[in-house]
Amino acid sequence: MAAVGALFVLLPLAAMVAKVNWPQFLPLVTSEASLTALGLSLRTAAASTLLCVLLGVPLALVLARGRFRGQSLLRSFVLLPLVLPPVVGGIALLYTFGRQGLLGRSLEVAGIQIAFSTTAVVLAQTFVALPFLVVSLEGALRSAGSRYEALAATLGARPTTVLRRVTVPLVLPGLASGTVLSFARSLGEFGATLTFAGSLQGVTRTLPLEIYLQRETDADAAVALSLLLVAVAVIVVGLSYRRSAPARIRGSAGPGTGA
Amino acid sequence: MFASADTKNMAKLSGASLIEGSPRDFATNVLTIAVPPANPASIGSFADLAKPGVKVVICASQVPCGAAAQTVQKASGITLQPVSEESSVTDVLGKVTSGEADAGLVYVTDVKTAGDKVRGIPLPESARAVNTYPIAAVRTSRNKDLSAAFIAAVTGSEGRKVLLDAGFGAP
Amino acid sequence: MTFRMDAAVAARGFEVSLGLGAGETLAVLGPNGAGKSTLLAVVAGLLRPDTGRAEVDGRILFDLPSASRNGTAGWTAPHRRGTALLAQEPLLFPHLSALENVAFGPRSAGVPKRAAREAALRWLAEVDAEDLASRRPGELSGGQAQRVAVARALAAGPDVLLLDEPMAALDIHAAPLLRRLLKRVLAGRRAIIVTHDVLDAYMLADRVIVMEDGRITEEGPTREVLRRPRSSFAAGLAGLNLVTGSATAAGIRSAEGLEFTGQHDVPLIPGQAGVAAFPPSAVSVFLSEAHGSPRNSFPVTITDLESHGDQIRIRAGELSADVTPAASGDLGLVPGLGVYFVVKAAAVSIYPA
Numbered sequence: 125m126a127a128v129g130a131l132f133v134l135l136p137l138a139a140m141v142a143k144v145n146w147p148q149f150l151p152l153v154t155s156e157a158s159l160t161a162l163g164l165s166l167r168t169a170a171a172s173t174l175l176c177v178l179l180g181v182p183l184a185l186v187l188a189r190g191r192f193r194g195q196s197l198l199r200s201f202v203l204l205p206l207v208l209p210p211v212v213g214g215i216a217l218l219y220t221f222g223r224q225g226l227l228g229r230s231l232e233v234a235g236i237q238i239a240f241s242t243t244a245v246v247l248a249q250t251f252v253a254l255p256f257l258v259v260s261l262e263g264a265l266r267s268a269g270s271r272y273e274a275l276a277a278t279l280g281a282r283p284t285t286v287l288r289r290v291t292v293p294l295v296l297p298g299l300a301s302g303t304v305l306s307f308a309r310s311l312g313e314f315g316a317t318l319t320f321a322g323s324l325q326g327v328t329r330t331l332p333l334e335i336y337l338q339r340e341t342d343a344d345a346a347v348a349l350s351l352l353l354v355a356v357a358v359i360v361v362g363l364s365y366r367r368s369a370p371a372r373i374r375g376s377a378g379p380g381t382g383a
Numbered sequence: 384m385f386a387s388a389d390t391k392n393m394a395k396l397s398g399a400s401l402i403e404g405s406p407r408d409f410a411t412n413v414l415t416i417a418v419p420p421a422n423p424a425s426i427g428s429f430a431d432l433a434k435p436g437v438k439v440v441i442c443a444s445q446v447p448c449g450a451a452a453q454t455v456q457k458a459s460g461i462t463l464q465p466v467s468e469e470s471s472v473t474d475v476l477g478k479v480t481s482g483e484a485d486a487g488l489v490y491v492t493d494v495k496t497a498g499d500k501v502r503g504i505p506l507p508e509s510a511r512a513v514n515t516y517p518i519a520a521v522r523t524s525r526n527k528d529l530s531a532a533f534i535a536a537v538t539g540s541e542g543r544k545v546l547l548d549a550g551f552g553a554p
Numbered sequence: 555m556t557f558r559m560d561a562a563v564a565a566r567g568f569e570v571s572l573g574l575g576a577g578e579t580l581a582v583l584g585p586n587g588a589g590k591s592t593l594l595a596v597v598a599g600l601l602r603p604d605t606g607r608a609e610v611d612g613r614i615l616f617d618l619p620s621a622s623r624n625g626t627a628g629w630t631a632p633h634r635r636g637t638a639l640l641a642q643e644p645l646l647f648p649h650l651s652a653l654e655n656v657a658f659g660p661r662s663a664g665v666p667k668r669a670a671r672e673a674a675l676r677w678l679a680e681v682d683a684e685d686l687a688s689r690r691p692g693e694l695s696g697g698q699a700q701r702v703a704v705a706r707a708l709a710a711g712p713d714v715l716l717l718d719e720p721m722a723a724l725d726i727h728a729a730p731l732l733r734r735l736l737k738r739v740l741a742g743r744r745a746i747i748v749t750h751d752v753l754d755a756y757m758l759a760d761r762v763i764v765m766e767d768g769r770i771t772e773e774g775p776t777r778e779v780l781r782r783p784r785s786s787f788a789a790g791l792a793g794l795n796l797v798t799g800s801a802t803a804a805g806i807r808s809a810e811g812l813e814f815t816g817q818h819d820v821p822l823i824p825g826q827a828g829v830a831a832f833p834p835s836a837v838s839v840f841l842s843e844a845h846g847s848p849r850n851s852f853p854v855t856i857t858d859l860e861s862h863g864d865q866i867r868i869r870a871g872e873l874s875a876d877v878t879p880a881a882s883g884d885l886g887l888v889p890g891l892g893v894y895f896v897v898k899a900a901a902v903s904i905y906p907a
Binding site: 271272274275276277278279280281282283285286289290293294296 | 598599600631632633634635636637638639641645647648649650658659661662663706707710716
């Protein structure tokens with residue numbers, strides 16, 4: 125069954141690779157539109173990953189360590205974008221940050237316009253990628269347990285010291301993989317961006333949107349760009365997993381046993 | 384049978400000898416300006432779309448409605464600075480109905496379908512970029528009689544009436 | 555009394571009142587679920603009791619008056635209590651080296667990095683683990699890790715050291731080594747050690763309390779409590795064979811002239827007072843003397859047979875052996891019968907008393 129599972133993922137990729145027009149590959153992926161889209165994708169994905177870390181770390185801490193009413197409800201809502209079709213997320217964002225939206229009206233008064241801007245792309249990507257960071261980090265926090273933290277406190281470490289010297293280093297592998305997943309998800313984001321941000325070269329047209337558009341007229345370009353996106357994703361995920369693997373082994377040496 | 388929203392795709396099929404006989408045009412469609420019902424940017428003409436601060440959404444030039452928008456711009460000598468170039472006309476319409484955009488270039492049929500969610504502003508310049516819809520029977524069809532009957536219905540008076548009601552023009 | 559605590563945790567049926575003198579080590583014995591770990595958590599500040607008061611050397615750890623009594627609640631956070639905890643598992647921070655683990659307490663107290671490292675090295679030397687300084691916890695054996703954990707707890711300079719079954723997770727070879735280490739470092743130190751091993755109480759504690767169902771059922775100097783157990787739990791514990799006598803080159807000679815050879819890691823000075831300890835489960839019963847093996851074998855007369863769990867405990871004066879009911883029947887063991895108790899030297903621990 126494992127082989128079937130692997131094939132199920134690999135076969136469509138192989139089929140796509142087989143469709144690539146290799147003599148034209150380089151010109152296709154190095155066209156101005158393609159490079160602009162790739163650059164925009166990398167920049168926005170990096171920005172939204174940063175935003176995910178800033179928002180997701182406190183959220184994961186509260187979910188893993190806090191004990192309060194409505195906690196499981198909060199978790200369900202935070203994870204909602206995982207199961208929502210991205211276009212639904214885009215519509216929700218539109219009604220929040222859009223011109224006629226909940227916050228958009230006040231923002232517009234303050235002179236901030238989010239619709240059709242690169243900011244909108246980053247918001248859309250953050251919305252769909254945040255759960256990946258929260259889930260990974262909360263899992264790491266839970267499996268690390270609070271016993272190290274309690275013990276550190278008895279050794280005289282104040283809560284901020286415990287967070288800095290014990291909690292964060294212990295969950296670093298989980299944070300790393302969560303960050304990578306968020307980045308990868310941001311990179312692949314399409315539906316929410318299309319709905320919420322629009323599509324304009326250099327501003328909001330990320331690589332997935334460029335692929336979708338090229339598909340209309342130039343199937344070869346769409347396939348070539350798809351391969352480029354796959355390559356970037358594989359490189360990002362591969363690199364960070366290789367780097368975080370030793371830390372993961374070290375991290376699991378201690379807390380594996382016990383109550 | 385095969386019906387297309389532009390002649391380009393039909394030409395591809397004809398070129399590859401995939402259709403029976405020559406295609407027949409059954410409808411035309413032209414662009415118009417769609418604005419939110421309140422028309423916040425007070426759009427009254429195509430030239431208004433080029434005013435600074437007006438958020439216009441059009442189709443990307445890769446798709447037929449975008450190609451038509453390019454033609455209109457070229458013919459009128461007015462160049463737009465769109466905030467977004469969508470890959471489908473429904474996405475353009477969506478940006479207008481949600482109020483994100485001040486105006487969008489869509490087909491007259493789209494404004495008709497959208498009901499009171501958008502208002503159409505006449506666009507005389509669009510006469511220079513009429514989209515013609517051709518229809519033809521596919522050569523390999525196993526139901527040649529049925530497809531011929533359908534094409535006759537679409538191009539006949541009954542089909543014409545339905546199409547006109549939906550906002551299409553006569554070929 | 556320089557440490558004094560009264561505390562109640564209603565949800566766990568826990569109500570305890572105890573005191574501890576300067577330099578005194580208290581052993582807490584009791585069955586699982588008796589509230590021993592709750593006791594440590596309350597002292598360490600990891601669990602907030604409903605009511606009670608605790609202070610150490612005049613510092614308030616908590617002061618939580620009952621609703622009927624007036625007064626404002628006082629609460630000292632765990633990191634300000636000076637109650638370092640040594641748990642059953644070493645819980646060394648996996649991302650820090652052994653040295654950095656030991657330096658964690660001093661660093662948290664604001665000691666500069668260099669001085670903290672030097673202090674950590676001294677404590678590692680104290681537990682014979684200097685050579686492990688640069689190792690990661692993942693590269694240490696269970697016994698080594700627990701030794702480093704001891705150094706880490708001591709380096710924090712606690713006013714009260716809390717030990718929660720520190721030997722329980724160690725194998726039978728590592729446990730005696732750590733026990734002797736603890737005997738050395740706990741001497742003259744104020745500590746509370748939770749244990750289920752009566753040998754720990756004998757070896758490490760000045761006083762012992764026995765807890766059952768969240769309350770203290772027995773309390774007193776260790777030897778006294780275990781000599782005349784009143785609680786059923788203490789009576790069960792008292793089964794450990796302890797033979798006092800004078801040291802020989804290889805073991806202990808009892809007053810009756812019986813020789814016990816056993817394991818010891820400090821050189822024995824012949825003539826010095828010492829004790830040999832071994833559990834009844836390590837004692838085999840034979841009808842005739844066994845020859846040719848390095849085992850302790852001595853003739854005894856059975857005084858009593860009693861059931862002990864699913865075993866039969868054979869008593870012969872001060873000594874006892876556990877055998878299966880089947881073996882007891884096969885051998886025809888009855889009070890008055892002369893038999894040989896045999897125990898392997900590996901199962902006997904020899905301590906200078």
